[in-house]
Amino acid sequence: MMHYTKTSYLLLLLCSFTCTMCQTQAQQSYNPLWIPDTLAGPDFNLTLKDTFAQLIPKGNQTITAGINGKIWGPTLIMHKGETVHFNIQNKLNDSTTLHWHGFHLPAVMDGGPHQVIPPGTVWQPYWKVTNNAATYWYHPHLHEMTEEQITKGLGGLIIVRDEIESALALPRTYSVDDIPLVLTDRDFNSANQFVTVPYGDSMMVNGTLRAQHTVPAQVVRFRILNGAIERSYNIGFGDNRAFYVIGSDGGLLNAPVSVTRYLLHAGERIEILVNFGGQTGQSVDIKAFNSTLGNFVAGGENFSNGPFANYLGKKDFTMVHFNVGTATANPITTIPTVLTNNVLLNVADANITRKLTISDSAGVTNPPILGPNAFIINHKLFDINYNEYAVPLGNTEIWQITSSSIFGHPFHIHDVEFNIISVNGAAPAPAQAGWKDVVFIPGRTGGQNAVVKFIARFEDYADTLHPFMYHCHIALHEDEGMMGQFIVKDNAASATTEVDASADFALFPNPAQDRLFLRFNDPDMLAYYIRITDALGRTLYMLPQPDLHAGLDVSKLKAGVYNLECRDAKTKKSRTKRFVMGNNR
Ligand code: C2O
Ligand code: CU
Ligand code: CU
Numbered sequence: 001m002m003h004y005t006k007t008s009y010l011l012l013l014l015c016s017f018t019c020t021m022c023q024t025q026a027q028q029s030y031n032p033l034w035i036p037d038t039l040a041g042p043d044f045n046l047t048l049k050d051t052f053a054q055l056i057p058k059g060n061q062t063i064t065a066g067i068n069g070k071i072w073g074p075t076l077i078m079h080k081g082e083t084v085h086f087n088i089q090n091k092l093n094d095s096t097t098l099h100w101h102g103f104h105l106p107a108v109m110d111g112g113p114h115q116v117i118p119p120g121t122v123w124q125p126y127w128k129v130t131n132n133a134a135t136y137w138y139h140p141h142l143h144e145m146t147e148e149q150i151t152k153g154l155g156g157l158i159i160v161r162d163e164i165e166s167a168l169a170l171p172r173t174y175s176v177d178d179i180p181l182v183l184t185d186r187d188f189n190s191a192n193q194f195v196t197v198p199y200g201d202s203m204m205v206n207g208t209l210r211a212q213h214t215v216p217a218q219v220v221r222f223r224i225l226n227g228a229i230e231r232s233y234n235i236g237f238g239d240n241r242a243f244y245v246i247g248s249d250g251g252l253l254n255a256p257v258s259v260t261r262y263l264l265h266a267g268e269r270i271e272i273l274v275n276f277g278g279q280t281g282q283s284v285d286i287k288a289f290n291s292t293l294g295n296f297v298a299g300g301e302n303f304s305n306g307p308f309a310n311y312l313g314k315k316d317f318t319m320v321h322f323n324v325g326t327a328t329a330n331p332i333t334t335i336p337t338v339l340t341n342n343v344l345l346n347v348a349d350a351n352i353t354r355k356l357t358i359s360d361s362a363g364v365t366n367p368p369i370l371g372p373n374a375f376i377i378n379h380k381l382f383d384i385n386y387n388e389y390a391v392p393l394g395n396t397e398i399w400q401i402t403s404s405s406i407f408g409h410p411f412h413i414h415d416v417e418f419n420i421i422s423v424n425g426a427a428p429a430p431a432q433a434g435w436k437d438v439v440f441i442p443g444r445t446g447g448q449n450a451v452v453k454f455i456a457r458f459e460d461y462a463d464t465l466h467p468f469m470y471h472c473h474i475a476l477h478e479d480e481g482m483m484g485q486f487i488v489k490d491n492a493a494s495a496t497t498e499v500d501a502s503a504d505f506a507l508f509p510n511p512a513q514d515r516l517f518l519r520f521n522d523p524d525m526l527a528y529y530i531r532i533t534d535a536l537g538r539t540l541y542m543l544p545q546p547d548l549h550a551g552l553d554v555s556k557l558k559a560g561v562y563n564l565e566c567r568d569a570k571t572k573k574s575r576t577k578r579f580v581m582g583n584n585r
Contacts, residue, residue: 030212030321031057033205035175036156039074042082046073047089048096048154055209060192065092065152071207073138073156075180078129080162085126090117096149098123099141100158101267102249102417102437104130104459107466107488108529108544110414113143113384114466115542123542131417132251132435133165135180135223135269143384143483147229147475151196153207155227157182164340165252171221171273171332178221179213181286182206183264183319184228185312198230198476199299199310203288205320212321217280218331221246222272226264230474231299231312232410232440233319234292236261237274238285244335247271250417250435252340257431261289265410266298267438267473270431273335279324291316296407296443298474342434344419345455350398353453354389358403358411358441358472358482374480375405375472381481382471389486393462396455403441403450409477411452412438414468415488418456425451438473462490465528465572504575505566511582515551518566526569533563545569559583 046068052061053070067073078084090096095118099111108115109125117123136158140149157180161172171177184207185200205211226233237243237260244256249269262270291314293300302314361376378388391397398421401411417435420428424442427433442450464487471483506519518527527548532541540562546552559581567574 029057030210031208033211033213033320034208035180035206036069036072037074038077038159038174039068040077042078042084043087044076044084045087045089046098047091048098049091050093050152053153053207055204055207056188056192062188062192062194063152064194065149065154067154067156071153072182073154075157075159075174076138078158078160080129080131080133080160083126083128086124088117088123088125090119090121090123092119094119094145094149095142096145096154097141098138099414100136100138101412102131102134102136102269103127103158104415104417104461106461106545107415107463107468110466110468111138112141112414112467112469112485115544116142117542118539121539121542124546125544129160131160133160133162134247134249134251134435135159135225135271136249137225137227137269139227141469143382144479147198147479148196150227150229150475151186151194155182157223157225159223168336168339169332169334170246170336171219173328176328177216177218177332178223179215180206181222181224181320182227183224183233183288185231185310187310197307197310198474199308199313200229200231201311203312203317203319210321211319212323214323214325215274215276216331217276217278217324217327218333219273219275219277219335222274222286223269224264224272225269226266228266230266230476232263232265232290232293232297232408233288233299234261234263234290235319236287236289238287238318241274241284244273245270245431246273246336246339248432248434249437251342253431253434254340254342255338256335257429259431262431263293263297263440265408265438265440265473266475267410267412268436268440275333275335276322276324277327277331277333280326281324283321283323285318286320286322287316287318288312289316290314294443298408344433345396345457347398347421347455349396350455351392351395353398353400356399356401356470356484358401358405358409360405360407375407375409375477375482377470377472377482377484380484382483382485384485386485387467387487388484390464390489391458391486393488393490393492394457394459396457398453398455400451400453401441403452404444405441406443408443408450409441409472409474409482410438411441411470412473413456413470415461416456416458418454421453421455423450423452424448458488462488462493464489505577507564507577507579511580512554512557513582514553514555516554516564516579517551518548518564524570527566528569528572529565529567529574531565532557533565535561554581557581
C-alpha cells in the first residue's frame with residue numbers, strides 16, 4: 001500500500017531542503033519537552049481522534065491524530081496482578097486497531113491486525129496484567145496502515161509497576177525524576193504537514209521538535225522508547241558520560257549495566273539511570289551517535305536522494321538538551337547494585353526449535369533495499385488468512401531466525417517476552433540478557449547469514465480463531481508484508497463438538513433498558529465475542545469475551561433496532577438476535 005509516486009519523491013526532496021534550512025536557522029531555539037499525562041487504571045477510557053497540533057512553532061498547525069489529546073496518548077499506569085478494562089472509542093475517520101505491545105494477553109484482546117475497530121465503534125478489551133514492571137507501549141496495527149497511523153501520532157506508553165520494582169530505591173516520580181522519552185523522527189512538508197516516509201528530517205522527542213528539559217541534580221530515570229517508523233538511535237550523552245541500563249523491553253535486568261552508548265531499534269525500550277548529582281547549572285545533550293552506524297542498520301545509511309533520503313542519515317544529532325536544575329527533596333543519589341533475580345528460560349526445556357528465515361524478496365535486487373515488498377519472512381508475504389504455526393499450549397520453544405537479508409531488521413513477536421540465546425553464536429550483551437520482545441537481526445555480512453536464537457514459553461490463552469503476530473518492527477517493512485502469524489493451540493482440549501441447535505440464547509428485556517442480558521440455553525455456552533451493530537450494519541460495540549453477569553451496558557444506544565451477534569467460545573459459531581432500544585427509557 002505504501003508506494004512512492006513521482007510527486008512524493010519531489011515533495012520529499014523539496015521538504016528535506018526546507019527543513020534543513022529551518023533546522024540551521026533555529027539551531028539555538030529549543031522547545032519545552034512535552035511529557036504526556038498519566039492515566040491510572042484499572043479502567044481506561046481512550047478516544048482516538050483526528051485533530052491538529054502546533055508542532056512547528058510558526059505557521060500552520062499539523063494535522064495529527066491523538067488519543068485523548070492532540071498527538072500521541074496518555075501514559076497508562078498498570079499494576080501487575082490487576083485486571084484492566086478499556087473503553088476504546090474510534091472517532092477517527094478510518095478503521096484502526098490498538099495493540100498492547102509486549103503484553104501477554106488473549107489474542108482476541110491483542111489489538112493486532114485482526115481486531116479492527118471501525119470508525120464510530122467502541123472496543124472493550126480487558127485482561128489480567130501478568131507482565132513484569134517495565135515500559136511497554138500501545139500503537140495502531142492495522143495492516144498496511146501502521147506506518148501512516150503511527151506517523152500521524154497515534155500511540156502511547158504503558159508503565160507496569162510490580163512489587164519487586166516498587167521495593168527498590170529507584171526514581172519513580174513521573175515527569176520529575178522518571179521521565180519518558182519517545183524517540184521518533186518525522187518529515188514535514190512546506191505546509192507543516194506530516195509526510196508518511198520511513199525516515200524524517202527532524203528529530204522529535206515526545207512529539208517535541210528541538211526539545212529541552214530541566215532535570216533535577218540527582219539520579220534520574222529515563223524510560224526510552226524507539227517509536228520511529230524505521231530509524232535506530234545509537235543513544236549516548238554529549239559528554240560521553242556513562243549511564244546505567246536497568247531494564248529492557250519486558251522487565252528489570254539483574255543489575256544495572258554501565259554503558260556509554262546503547263543502540264535502540266524500532267519498537268524497543270530501555271530504562272536508564274543517569275546521575276546529574278552536583279551538576280546544577282550545567283547542560284548536557286542526549287544524542288543519537290548515528291554517524292558510527294553501519295550502512296545496513298536503519299539510520300546508518302546516507303542516501304542523497306530517493307525515498308530514503310533524509311537529513312539525519314548517518315549523522316550525530318541532539319535528541320534532548322538537558323539543563324540541570326536543583327535537586328528535589330529526598331533525591332535518589334546512588335545507582336543500585338542489584339535489581340532483581342530473573343529466572344530465565346532453560347534451553348534444555350525447549351520442546352522444539354522453529355526455524356524462520358528472513359530474506360530479500362526475489363526480483364528486487366538492484367538496488368537491494370528499495371521497492372515495495374523488499375523483505376519477507378519464510379519466503380512469503382503476510383497473508384491475514386494464513387497461520388504459519390500452531391504452537392502447542394504450554395510449549396517452550398526456541399525460535400531460530402536465519403537472515404540472508406543485507407539489511408538489519410528488528411524482529412518482534414506478540415504474546416510473549418523472550419530471552420535471547422545468541423546472536424551469530426555469541427551470548428547477548430548484558431543489557432540484552434533479560435526479557436525482550438524485540439531482537440535485532442543483523443544483516444548478512446561477509447557472505448555469512450545472520451543467525452539469532454531466542455527462547456519463549458507459550459502459556460495460557462489458547463485460541464484457534466485469533467492469531468498472534470511476529471514481524472519486523474520497521475513499520476514500512478511490516479506494512480509491505482514482513483509479518484507472519486501463529487495460533488496457540490490447546491491440543492489437550494476435547495475436539496470441538498457441534499452445538500445442539502437448541503443451544504441458543506435469548507436477549508432480555510427486549511425492548512432493552514440500560515442493561516441487556518443474555519441467557520444461554522446450553523449452560524456450557526460461553527460468549528467468545530459479542531458485536532452490536534445498528535440497522536445499517538455499522539459496528540457500534542466490539543466486546544471480546546464479555547463478562548455477562550451484570551448484563552451489557554447499552555445505555556448509550558439511541559432508540560432503534562440493533563443486532564447482537566454472539567460467538568460461542570467452544571464452537572466459534574455465531575448467532576445473531578435482534579433487539580430494540582425503546583424511546584421511553
Ligand atoms: Cu509493536 Cu506487532 O507490534
Ligand atoms: Cu507487539
Ligand atoms: Cu525490516
